[in-house]
Amino acid sequence: xxxxxxxxxxxxxxxxxxxxxxxxxxxxxxxxxxxxxxxxxxxxxxxxxxxxxxxxxxxxxxxxxxxxxxxxxxxxxxxxxxxxxxxxxxxxxxxxxxxxxxxxxxxxxxxxxxxxxxxxxxxxxxxxxxxxxxxxxxxxxxxxxxxxxxxxxxxxxxxxxxxxxxxxxxxxxxxxxxxxxxxxxxxxxxxxxxxxxxxxxxxxxxxxxxxxxxxxxxxxxxxxxxxxxxxxxxxxxxxxxxxxxxxxxxxxxxxxx
Ligand SMILES: Nc1ncnc2c1ncn2[C@@H]1O[C@H](COP(=O)(O)OP(=O)(O)OP(=O)(O)O)[C@@H](O)[C@H]1O
Ligand SMILES: [Mg+2]
Numbered sequence: 001x002x003x004x005x006x007x008x009x010x011x012x013x014x015x016x017x018x019x020x021x022x023x024x025x026x027x028x029x030x031x032x033x034x035x036x037x038x039x040x041x042x043x044x045x046x047x048x049x050x051x052x053x054x055x056x057x058x059x060x061x062x063x064x065x066x067x068x069x070x071x072x073x074x075x076x077x078x079x080x081x082x083x084x085x086x087x088x089x090x091x092x093x094x095x096x097x098x099x100x101x102x103x104x105x106x107x108x109x110x111x112x113x114x115x116x117x118x119x120x121x122x123x124x125x126x127x128x129x130x131x132x133x134x135x136x137x138x139x140x141x142x143x144x145x146x147x148x149x150x151x152x153x154x155x156x157x158x159x160x161x162x163x164x165x166x167x168x169x170x171x172x173x174x175x176x177x178x179x180x181x182x183x184x185x186x187x188x189x190x191x192x193x194x195x196x197x198x199x200x201x202x203x204x205x206x207x208x209x210x211x212x213x214x215x216x217x218x219x220x221x222x223x224x225x226x227x228x229x230x231x232x233x234x235x236x237x238x239x240x241x242x243x244x245x246x247x248x249x250x251x252x253x254x255x256x257x
Pocket of ligand 2: 043044045088174175
């Protein structure tokens with residue numbers, strides 16, 4: 001099996017702030033991995049590095065066997081289309097319908113003119129495919145509903161369908177279940193894990209809900225201050241490690257107060 005991601009000493013800085021600090025890890029194709037860690041630990045930055053919207057300041061990163069530092073603009077574009085992302089706040093356009101939002105998931109793969117036409121008059125093929133996708137995520141009756149009229153859980157399903165529309169080999173989901181009740185959050189995380197197994201894509205999800213990460217993911221990667229402090233199966237995560245993963249230092253308590 002080959003690697004979905006290979007990171008070697010990857011560092012990402014914002015000015016003086018080190019958001020990802022010399023991270024080395026490898027994620028194999030077909031794995032399901034949850035990134036856990038407190039707010040500000042670097043989960044979103046890691047996901048942005050993996051989908052190549054952020055670039056390492058140091059170290060090397062390969063995506064699906066391609067070292068990103070060596071890619072031309074065109075090959076980077078092709079590589080990006082093989083990696084789907086559900087962003088932290090879903091990134092849906094509220095005043096467009098579910099089907100239009102899913103079509104937008106195809107992003108840069110078509111000319112602007114063609115994209116606008118697809119959006120205004122979806123082809124029969126697209127409509128059928130999106131209907132099937134929405135059926136699989138359980139909201140097929142919402143195909144032509146404006147996203148602003150959907151519940152939080154339904155919006156998450158539109159965002160999943162949108163990310164899957166381009167048939168990615170990898171799906172990255174950044175905090176996909178914030179702002180819904182626990183039962184809805186569990187349904188969505190379970191759906192993502194099921195889809196990953198069923199369709200065979202690699203799944204990397206950042207999650208605040210530790211219980212959900214433990215329940216649905218065979219591998220957890222714990223981040224703190226941009227470093228990997230845990231990498232393994234959930235049952236190897238000891239209470240003590242959890243405490244040190246999430247406990248606030250004296251400095252952070254002062255900042256939070
Ligand atoms: N574009 C940016 N410019 C400056 N600093 C940034 C930027 N993006 C992230 N950071 C900083 O990098 C660190 C890691 O942020 P990141 O968003 O990756 O954390 P996170 O684990 O996703 O947090 P949360 O759980 O709150 O979403 C934080 O200290 C944050 O303030
Ligand atoms: Mg984040």
